[in-house]
Amino acid sequence: MNKSVVYMIAFVIIFVFVLVSVHSQEDMERVDNSVFKNPERPSALFRHDEHNENADIENCSECHHLYEDGQMIEDGSSEDQHCSDCHALKASDSIPALRKAFHMNCKGCHLEQKQGPVTCGECHKK
């Protein structure tokens, strides 16, 4: 009995490890909302890779846009930065506040594409 039990336990441990590590590294579950102080809602559900696959998005700058002097830079992308690096909690001259930026980025596109969640509770699931 011993051997098979040991193999089985080992298999389960490895499986779980792989599963967890793959998930945590490869695809996120929710948007990181740690920048917000006392957020009112749970952070938005968002599986990055799955989303892009479903939405057929190849170009990172679709979402990770880059602006300079108020002009969007073609093909410039900002996936190496945090959204909050540019979008502060409060809006400044031309840069929307972080919350609004998220909402406009996600919901705005969903409405244009008529795909994906648009009401509060569809993303901010309890």
Place this chain on the structure above:
Amino acid sequence: MHDLYIFITGPLAWAAFILFIGGSLYRLLAMLILVNRKERFIFSYMSLRYGLRSILHWITPFATVNMRRHPVLTVVTFLFHICLIVTPIFLLSHVILWDESWNLSWWSLPDGLADFMTIIVIAGAIFFLIRRIVSPEVQFVTSASDYIILAIVAAPFVTGFLAYHQWFAYEFFMVLHILTGEMMLVAIPFTRLSHMIYSPFTRAYMGSEFGGVRHAKDW
């Protein structure tokens, strides 16, 4: 879902707000025109001082004899109306929608508090419903329209509450919430919910008559 959402938050919302604001202005204007045409004397008795004196007494909790006679009803009535007006205007989700559509943003309530205020509105509506059924003097003058307007007012809060908590069918209640909210706005000028529009005037007129002509209190 998207087409429905776009329709009810787009053209339908426009229609609701236009009917609400336009309808209210129309009712107000129609009233003033009618006064001017048939009861112009009202203008000559209207007094800013006594009108405001009366309104102030009647919007201050327990400032009138009848409010003190019915302490429970007074508390419920004030909480109900305050929450009814304040919650939708300062609800975070609503403020966000204003911001997205019009770039207009203002202070918002913490969701927990808004949730509690919603419960107050719902509980108040239930209280009024029970009072309407149980009190003979209220039952006697109750008609179907009274239940309907109570339901019209309660509906956006009940559906909003369910949608916020995401119990049961979220999307269904979300859509219903938007629809019932729009229905309530439209109903205000065209049902007896118009007491929202008229009551400051009826109150001010009675206050003016009592203060200016009759030299007496009206509270």
Place this chain on the structure above:
Amino acid sequence: MGEPAEINEIKDKGLEIGAERLTEDKIEKTINSVLKGETGARLKAYVDTCIHCGLCSEACHYYLSRDNDPHFSPVGKVKQTIWEMLKKKGKVSPEFIKKASEIASTECNLCRRCAMYCPFGIDIAYMMLIVRRICHMLGVTPLYIQDTAHSHSVTMNQMWVKGDEWPDTLQWQEEEAQAEIPTLRIPLEKEGADVMYSVIGPEPKFQAQLIYQAAVIMNVAGIDWTMPASSGWDNSDMAMYTGDNEIMGRVKRAHFETAARLKVKKIVMGECGHAFRSVYDVGNRWLGWRIPPVEVVHAIEFYHDILKEGRIKISKKFETPVTLHDPCNIVRGRGLHEMSRYVTREMCEELIEMHPNREHNYCCCAGGGVINCGPPYKNKRIMSNRVKAEQLFAAKAKGAKVLIAPCHNCHSGLEDINHHYGLGLEIKFLMDILYEVMDKPE
């Protein structure tokens, strides 16, 4: 509800015969012509604003006295009358009109207490007056009050007092009073006097001693006063309460024009409530005056002024403890409650307040023309004001023995309540006491 049968089986010929003459067509036309021609934004706003909350109920002495029967709440009466007419666009039966007339004329004193209890300040008395107006146009008005309206129409006074009876009565009272004060005069038709003193029809008819007392007070106080010798002397106005606005206006015009003819500075009125309402608040509006064209002073204010100015001295205060009734038409209608208390305290040793009081006092249930609807409704009127009896009993328990009622209708209505409920109070006008306690020349 354990009431004497007679309350529920009132026969009133004015209503019975009036209703017999009606056709559905006439009713519909009349209701709509009144609603369309004579009402406007006020009625519409009142009907559209009323949220049917029933909060006016406890304001009404009928409701309170009839074991909280919702038929007697202010809004309950509106529902049974004007709402129905509006809802059915005037298509109601003669039977309905009869009932509506009875409700509006005999189950509401137009005391306006409910206006102080409605959160929106809806004027239910006004709506009851519209119902009375409609019933008047249909010729369905309680017989007795209709008779007084006829009297106003024919004689310009309420009591069929004939042209010569009036100066005769004044002369008679002058002679009586001269036995007490030999120099006393009741100056008739004195042009340019400061004051025209006017009274209600019942004074010369049954209460001539009030004219006597008034003459004594005027003379002792040294007032430059006069009384008219011909019609226009009566300030009362029951046509105001039958919905006969045209007659009401004629009567008021006669009154104001008499004052203008005599070129007086002001009209001083005796202790009457409805007459004051008609001259001070209602008649002037019908005639197009925002405020009365001649200054109108109620007896309470007049006594207040002459006591304050020291024109009358009190020789010995009235010792029996008194309680004071606040008549709706001069308290809710003119805010004279502090003046009446001043007068009472100047004249009496002890004033025991009844509760509620001032603007919140309970109506006597006689005013608004209700007592003028006569004997058929007497029991109903008394039964419908048990709450007044309870209020007075409480004042009596605190020691009050005399009830001051500075209004004719209140006086008569309270007398019925006093008698029926066995209160054992003595009811007086302020003038009765003033006459008794004032310093008079030897």
